[in-house]
Amino acid sequence: MVEVAAKRKVSYQLYPSLQQETLLLALLRSHQQLYNAALEERISAWRKQTLSISYADQCKSLTVIRQAMPEWAIPNCSSQQMTLRRLFFQRARQGKTPGFPHFKSLARFPGFGFKSHGDGWSFVPGKDWKHGRLRVGGVGHIKCRGQARQGGRICASDLLYRNGQWWLSLTVEPEVIVRERTHHAAWGVEHLLTIADHEGGSSHEENPRWHRQQADEIARLQQAVSRKKRGSNRRKCAIQKLARARSRQARQRLEHHHQLSARLARENALVVMEELTIKNMTRSAKGTAEEPGKNVRQKAGLNREILDTAPAQLIQLIRYKVTETGGEFVDAPTRKLKPSQTCPACGRTARKVLDDRIHGCPCGHSEPRDLASARVVLNWALFGSPTAPIRSGTGRDRDASGNPVKLHPIA
Ligand SMILES: [Zn+2]
Structure with a gap:
């Protein structure tokens, strides 16, 4: 720690x-x-x-x-x-x-x-x-x-x-905060953050309501710019309006990210997040002429959503605040772990397509996809495997004999 x-x-x-x-x-x-x-x-x-x-x-x-x-x-x-x-x-x-x-x-x-x-x-x-x-x-x-x-x-x-x-x-x-709960936060697509805790619970964080309204306003202002004649004064004026709306959006988003990350840092002793490469996540699904991609339009929409929430900024703030206040922040190796394709109950892997928002496994385990990924990542950090060991203790952080489970050593 x-x-x-x-x-x-x-x-x-x-x-x-x-x-x-x-x-x-x-x-x-x-x-x-x-x-x-x-x-x-x-x-x-x-x-x-x-x-x-x-x-x-x-x-x-x-x-x-x-x-x-x-x-x-x-x-x-x-x-x-x-x-x-x-x-x-x-x-x-x-x-x-x-x-x-x-x-x-x-x-x-x-x-x-x-x-x-x-x-x-x-x-x-x-x-x-x-x-x-x-x-x-x-x-x-x-x-x-x-x-x-x-x-x-x-x-x-x-x-x-x-x-x-x-x-x-x-x-x-900064004063080192003594926290009681250990959680894991995985950044998801459906919600801003989907959070799994070590006791089997879950919660999620949403974007504030003004977020959508701002996105709509910016789209409207963008249209206004493209309707105006190039080089005209009215176009200049519209561009300025758009720039102002964008910077207001960025400011409010940053403020919201500051508040959210400060709260997560206060409440969690350990935060594990998928090591996200935004570039990979938002890569266009178009593919090549020989091998056309699938779900191009869905992927484009998803890309817009992802970039809109500025995940890199949020992750950076969470990492910074958790570490600064004496907590631990761990990057889970997404590629090795494949959290979105692994079952947190039995460890079985199965490919999912973008449309599958629910994780359903032949073993009978079923829950929202983002939450299942969050559990895989948390289990990896706590126990070194996608699944949690079977235990008879009360908490999920106890081993079979009721002793606290040691954190998986992170290289
Ligand atoms: Zn399973």
């Missing part, structure tokens, strides 16, 4: 008062001067004596300087160390050949950072991480506006100055 949640960045815009802005700019200048001075020291040491000054050396010098000159002791010490660190690690991190960095003018100096929360700074988020207040030592409490999709433990921060605006970029470690 993955227990380490990845750190993430969350940003807020700062709204400092006039006085605070002056103080922030003074801090920015001080960091910029420190950066250039430290760079100067490294370059001249190298030129004069071919001496290489390390980050640790410069941190020691900083301590001496802070004691000797009070104006250098105004900014937070570990914040200054972060600026020194940038001299050594920035270029290498960007994937370029590490070399001497360049001197930076105040206008090109991006900002400065803080290390551990509470060391010269702190951030108190508002309710549900909407807006908040940032305290910076020597500057005071600054109003922040913005909203994090998910909060967590605050680790570090960067104060960035861009185009006359101040931004706070927080590094947070």
Whole structure:
């Protein structure tokens, strides 16, 4: 089980008062001067004596300087160390050949950072991480506006100055959610998602009602464009209308996918999905002249449906949120497993055509096709086979002697 949640960045815009802005700019200048001075020291040491000054050396010098000159002791010490660190690690991190960095003018100096929360700074988020207040030592409490999709433990921060605006970029470690249920979600055709759980239950997620309406509206606007004369103003106008409707649709869909994936991540410790190659799924059924394809029109309609729901985006969000919150996301190998052609009760395989929406097996097992596929995939992840082992325990995750079944090791 993955227990380490990845750190993430969350940003807020700062709204400092006039006085605070002056103080922030003074801090920015001080960091910029420190950066250039430290760079100067490294370059001249190298030129004069071919001496290489390390980050640790410069941190020691900083301590001496802070004691000797009070104006250098105004900014937070570990914040200054972060600026020194940038001299050594920035270029290498960007994937370029590490070399001497360049001197930076105040206008090109991006900002400065803080290390551990509470060391010269702190951030108190508002309710549900909407807006908040940032305290910076020597500057005071600054109003922040913005909203994090998910909060967590605050680790570090960067104060960035861009185009006359101040931004706070927080590094947070998402809280690991302890979940009770283990589910599996398989993306289906009939519903947006068909979900099978490890206790034999099932559910499904639908597209919201506005989804269909939007699709109709877009089709109407597309027709409007094609009726207008090429190069005419009316056509331009219609194209703009269509573009706006499309971007509205994309925005709403993304928002819906965010909500749905966040909920799935909250509720499920393990999510297994078919490794879908959208390209294969939506390949035209036309075939070749020698070998014409079957069900061309049905397949075309299905392709439209599939692309309309943006499955890749949804899968990506689910994978990201499940992993980020300490859950496990597993890709089931569709081609090897053939979930849609395998019986989750007896393991028998039989070809199905696109029209067969119900899985019916000679063994007597019958259920909707998407759900049967979901079970095959879940069984594979939990037990290493398309079928679940026979057990006498209460839950489906127990073996014959009632012990919890170990997860199938995933290579
Ligand atoms: Zn069967």
